[in-house]
Amino acid sequence: MDEFIKLYSEIYKDLYRIAYYYMGNKAEAEDAVGDAVLSAYENFNSLREREAFRGWITRILVNNCKKRMKSWYGKEEIPISEDANMDGIGINDEALKHEPDYTDRPAVQAAIKVLSEEERLIVALYVLGGYKGEEISQMLQLKHSTVRSKYHRALGKMKKQLDA
Secondary structure, three states: OHHHHHHHHHHHHHHHHHHHHHHOOHHHHHHHHHHHHHHHHHOHHHOOOHHHHHHHHHHHHHHHHHHHHHHHHOOOOOOOOOOOOOOOOOOOOHHHHHOOOHHHOHHHHHHHHOOOHHHHHHHHHHHHOOOOHHHHHHHHOOOHHHHHHHHHHHHHHHHHHHHO
16 A cells, blocks of 8 residues: 555646646546546556556546546537636645646636647646657557647647637
8 A cells, every 4th residue: 555655646746637637627637536546546456567557547547537528428528617727626735736837827728628628638648747649649549640640739729729
């Protein structure tokens, strides 16, 4: 259990950010992360390489987010609410609360809204999660070239929105 807690404590901020960015709602993000952590904890002994923990738990989180969105909202994309903001997402770490977070700025939120669900996830994994294209392609079971082009297309959409 101590090993799980140590590994989780190194990445929990990124998990919440990825879930929030993807789900667009703080309560849904908290629930998705909680479910993913519980699932990961229950299956922690099946993880052979501890170095793979970050990618493994993120994959669990991504699958959990997708499942939640499909079951609750059908195939529709979830719009990011106007009042969405990263403060108060259930994280008690003072350092995180004071860390600059540009996702809560209205212009960035407007730029995020123009992205599809999949584009939001890819951008979140690249930017917030720090994953490489190959890792994202494995998590999402897409070709690496598809992930790269969707990422660049998403950045282009965001840039166009921010320049407007």
